[in-house]
Amino acid sequence: MGELREAGDFPYRSELLASLSALILLWESPGLQREILTSSGEPIDQPAHQALRHLVAGQPMRAGELAQAMGTGASNVSKIVKRLEAGGLVERTTDPDDTRSTRITLTAAGTAAARHIYDLGDDMIAQVLARWSSRDVARYTELTKRFTTDAIAAAEDMRRDGLNRRTD
Secondary structure (H helix, E strand, O other): OOOOOOHHHOOOOOHHHHHHHHHHHHHOOHHHHHHHHHHOOOOOOHHHHHHHHHHHHHOOEOHHHHHHHHOOOHHHHHHHHHHHHHOOOEEEEEEOOEEEEEEEEEOHHHHHHHHHHHHHHHHHHHHHOOOOOHHHHHHHHHHHHHHHHHHHHHHHHHHHHOOOOOOO
16 A cells, blocks of 8 residues: 655645645545455445545536546546446436536445445544544534635635735
8 A cells, every 4th residue: 555644744834734635645545445445345446436426426427527526537537437337336317408418327326335435434434533532523523624614715715816825
């Protein structure tokens, strides 16, 4: 899987950003995800896992939308969707807004598989927080929700205006 990174491995001035970087790299690591999926008996690969996560959160999606959400190219998404179709997890339907296009939709089996993936995530976070008090979990959850809301708003501002650099 490779060496796991810790916050101290990143030269950010912000300890928070360094910690978030370590966490994101850990949990988005294809190697870790592959190991967890394999040990959990999940029959799909990491790219298919990622596609199902996006589809359950925002389906139906055009292939281009899924490619953009996954940060990959259309040909790669096409291969992933073909594997998911072969497994009976997704189907292509005509886009009612543009009959020349198709949308990718989860089947009942795909929805069940995606829900199972989310259950695995819930199990992972429960394992991480097993020794935390309920008060600490509630406070951390509250602050993380606030941080996420503010980060989404800031990302929209940055898309529109660019990044404002600190001058101090």
